[in-house]
Amino acid sequence: MSSLMDSAVVVKVISNNINKHYMNMNHGDYEMIRWFEEMAENAARVQAQTLRRIIELNRGTDYLKKWLGDINVEEMLETSTDDELQSIYTSLVPLSSHSDIEPYLQRIADGDSSPLLTQEPITTLSLSSGTTEGRQKYVPFTRHSSQTTLQTFRLAAAYRSRVYPIKPGGRILEFIYSSKTFKTKGGLTVGTATSHYFASEEFKIKQRKTKSFTCSPQEVISGGDYKQSTYCHLLLGLVFTDQVEFITSTFAYSLVQAFTSFEELWEDICEDIREGTLNSKRVTLPKMRKAVLEILSPNPSLSSRIEEKCKMLEASNWALLIPTLWPNAKYMYSISTGSMQPYLKKLKHYAGDLAIVCADYGSTESWIGVNIDPCNPPEKVTFSVVPTFSYFEFIPLYRTKEQSGGYAIDDFIEGEAVPLSQVEVGQPYEVVLTTYTGLYRYRLGDVVEVADFYKATPKLNFICRRKLILTVNIDKNTERDLQLVVEKGSQLLMRQCKAEIVDFTSHANVAHQPGHYVIYWEIKGEAEERVLGECCSEMDWSFVDHGYVVSRRTKSIGPLELCIVERGTFKKILDYYVGNGAAMSQFKTPRVDVKLMMTPEHVCLFHCAIGEVQVRVGLTWRGKVHVVGGFAERSGSDPNPYGGLERSSAEAFDPNKHGSKWDLMVNMWRLDVPPNQIVVVGDRLLSSGDCLNAWKGHVEEYDANMKIWNVIERSSVEGTKGRDGPITMMMMISGKEETSYQRLYMTMAAIGTQLYFLAGYKVNNERRVSVVHVFDTLASDNAWRSYQVSEDQEEEDDDEGEEMMSCERELCGHCCVVQL
Incomplete structure (x- = not known):
């Protein structure tokens, strides 16, 4: 009875304190704020209820059974007080990191449907961006993930509407991007959390509940090519120039990237608006083109108006671009903390006096807090923890005045994790999550500081990612x-x-x-x-x-x-990550990349984009990262005809050895090696040989002891008609030995113990053919097979015993290996 009376008092007090802010709000926004204020008022109790609900839903899972042992969970939930439940849980279940749950996630990805982490089957996995720590990680994604995302957006929009009310039916210029999804061995869909959300029913509900619709159709958001999507976002944003109420993207970086691109694209965009067309060079994806063209119609007057403004903006170095082109926009909205802060200066250059509102605090693993003070500039933003999203703990972090010498992997001394109700203002903490999606006392790695409290829930400042330090x-x-x-x-x-x-x-x-x-x-x-x-x-x-x-x-x-570094270097880094599955919406430039430099896939990238070595090939062999080819200038290098440059040198790096450095392997490769022409097969290092100008039609193996390359005898087939090697194959295609054929491209990939060469040739300067040559590295004889490739009908050539296909047009000039 008393609790009901208390609730009645709370509601009455809230009702009696409606001010002018609430007068601008609709009933839905008012209800959202009232709900949150009640949750914040009773944050400690709500947190205990959240933990109780998570354990109740996921009891009996392999992970919880491992740590709770023989405890009668049902009885524990029924008889324990809130404090007792939290104490039992935190004393039995240890703090965890991604490495602790990775085996469970791999089993789920492989198709294990037993209750490993959650009782509810996990059918979707999210990928973290991978741009802060160097690699992407699986994270469980369930319907709860989409629902809390919707709840976050609705709550944040309700608070913004008190300060920046928007017109019903207005448009949002959203620079949002989905990455392509793929299926795991067990049939689960994998993609970024943003991609899952943009494809969900909750995303559609969000637009209805916030009274606004994005300018771009779903085909633009999910197109998979961020450059084409950005062009369409900008184009349609200007088509609806007078209807745009606010401009948003997940991160400030995406906004800066989009408007920087606009400086180069505006003339093409004006042309498309004038003619009602879509530039065929800028946008090539059929579904995207169709969806955008259905919206466009010729509008010469709008085009002229925008063109005049752009000429004026160009003369002023694009200052005030946003309010000039979108005069009715109320504010900009994006995450602007942490690694996004360096982009604020450029964003303010584009925005002028237009308000920049910092978006809310969350991660792929869970949402955490909402910005309930949208008037504050990004530099002063705090995030009020929503106690229903997850069960939160906080590890106190302390700095010492003096640190011991040696290699430092962290810069804090840790205290015991405390619940949300026990955090203190001014103290830095690492965030720990227990989620509905199967993460238990999971160390997020974010360092936050408690700035204040909103009622009984803490308001957090985001400080930095943990363990990303220069030392x-x-x-x-x-x-x-x-x-x-x-x-x-x-x-x-x-x-x-x-x-x-x-x-x-x-x-x-x-x-x-x-x-x-x-x-x-x-x-x-x-x-x-x-x-x-x-x-x-x-x-x-x-x-x-x-x-x-x-x-x-x-x-x-x-x-x-x-x-x-040269102009465009960081654009190459972006392209690299997006090309490897990261979503543009989640991209964050790696700032402190000590770990990043030590991982093979990124070593190659940074050497190529930043270092003094012009890299051709990067691979891992015998536990070391090898960067091969190009030209490297080092002190003490031997003079040669290239003016003090070591032609086709290599460097090796041991990522597992503390204090390791790049070792120059002088003249390891005395050849010009195109990309992907050196591969590892088992413990052997194989190369197609010097094929910059003309491939000799053989395979070489590296002798690490002698430091020389040796031709594999059974691969040397040039001029040998008795074997169906690459050179013989081209004679067979042409019909006579003296026919002229010219190799246009070739790339090589290893699958198991076989080498696959995708090659394109021009025959008699008239027609082009694509051929796949296959070399079996274990065969003692007849190691070569060759196939002519096309997309048309197949024919069987009995005389040669090889599969032949007619060739109407040249296919792609690159190949790669994908594990299915």
């Missing part, structure tokens, strides 16, 4: 420390020569002694070396970490190194 000796600088230092250098750069930083990243170089930090800048504009030197010094002395300051004074850490 050489006793120094420890976080991503946030790096951002502050780069901002100092950026200000000096702007004052001295009006250039600006496009993007940046860093790593700790411990390959040479003394170790030192390396910061990479991509800049827009021109800067003299003298100015860059001053910027470098400014950043070097702007690090305030005590360990760094002391180490620089004693010269146990060397001077900071500033490297300027």
Whole structure:
């Protein structure tokens, strides 16, 4: 009875305090805010109920049975008080990380439908972005994930509507992107969490509940090519230029990327608006084209109006782009904390005085908090924890005045995890989650600080990701420390020569002694070396970490190194991640990439985009990362006809060895190697040989002891009619030996113990054919097979015993291996 009376009092108080903000709200928004305020008022009790509900739903799962043992869970839930339940749970179930649940997730991905993590079958897996820690990870995704996303958006929109009311039926210019999904061995759909949400019924409900609709149809969002989607988002955003109520994307980076692209695309967009067409070079995907063309119609007057504005904006370096082109937009909305903060300066350049509202705090694993103070600028944003989303714990983190020497993997001392109700203002914590989707006391890796409380729920500042630190000796600088230092250098750069930083990243170089930090800048504009030197010094002395300051004074850490990369470098990094399955909506430029530099798939990327080596091939062999081909200039290298460059050299890196550095393997490859022409088969390193100009039609194996390449005898088939090797095959296709054929491309991939060569040839300068050559590395004789490829009918050539196909047109010029 008393609890009902208390609730009645709460409702009455809320009802009696309706102010002018609520007068601007519809009933649905008012109900959302009233619901949250009641949850926040009773946050401790709601958290205990959330934990109770999670255990009740998922009791009997393999993971919980492993830790709860013989405890009668049903009796525990019925008889335990809230405090007792939380105490039992946290004393028996240990803190966990992704490595603890990875075996369970792999079994689920492989088709195991038994209750491993949840009682409800998991049919969908999310992929984390992989841009902060270097690799993507499986995370469970259920209907609850979409529902909490919808709840977050509705709650945040309700608070924004009090300050920035929008017109019913208005449009939202949303720069949102789905990545392509795929199926696991067990038939589960895998994709990014944003991709799952954009395809869900909840996404459609969100648009109805927030009274606005995105400018772009689903075919643009799910197109799978972010460049084409961005073009269509911009085009349709301008078609609805007067109806756009606000502009949004998941991250501030996506907004900056879109408007930077607009500076190059605006003339084509104006042409499309004028003619009611869609540029065939900019957008090629049939479904996307069809959906957009159904919306377009010729509008010369709108095109002329936009064109006039763009000419004016171009003259002012695109300042105030957003309010100029979308005059009725009330605000910008995106995540602007953490690694997104460096993009705020450029976003403000485009937005002028238009409000930038920071979006809400969550992760692939769970939503955490909502921005209920949209008036605050992104630099002062806090996130109020929603106590129904997950069961939250917080690990107190403490810094020591002096750290022991050696290699540091973290920069905090940990306390015992505490529940939400026991956190303290001003204290930093690591977030721990227990979710409805099967994560139990899961360490998220985010460092937050309690800024205040809203009623009884904490308001959090996001500080940084944990363990992403620059360190050489006793120094420890976080991503946030790096951002502050780069901002100092950026200000000096702007004052001295009006250039600006496009993007940046860093790593700790411990390959040479003394170790030192390396910061990479991509800049827009021109800067003299003298100015860059001053910027470098400014950043070097702007690090305030005590360990760094002391180490620089004693010269146990060397001077900071500033490297300027060519324009478009960070665009290549984006393309790399998106090409490997990350969604544009989830992309975050890696800032502090000590770990990232040590993973094979990214070593190749950063050497190619940033380093001094022009990389041709990257692979892992015998536990080491090998970067092969191109030209590397190193001190002490032997002079040669290329002017002090080691032609076709290689470098090796051991990621498992502490303090490892890149070792130059001088002249390991004395050949020009196109991409993907060196592969690992078992423990053997195989190459197609020097095929930059003309392939000799053989395979070579590397002898690590002698450091030479040897031709595999049974692969050498040039001029040997008795075997169906690649050269003989081309003679067979042409019908006579003297026929002229020219190789246009060739790429190689290993599948098991066989090498597959996809090759394109021009025959007698008239027709083109695509051929697959297959070499069996274990065969003692007749190791080659060849197939002519096309998409048309198949014929069987009995004389040669090979499958022949007619060829009407050339197929693709690249191949890769996909595990199905």
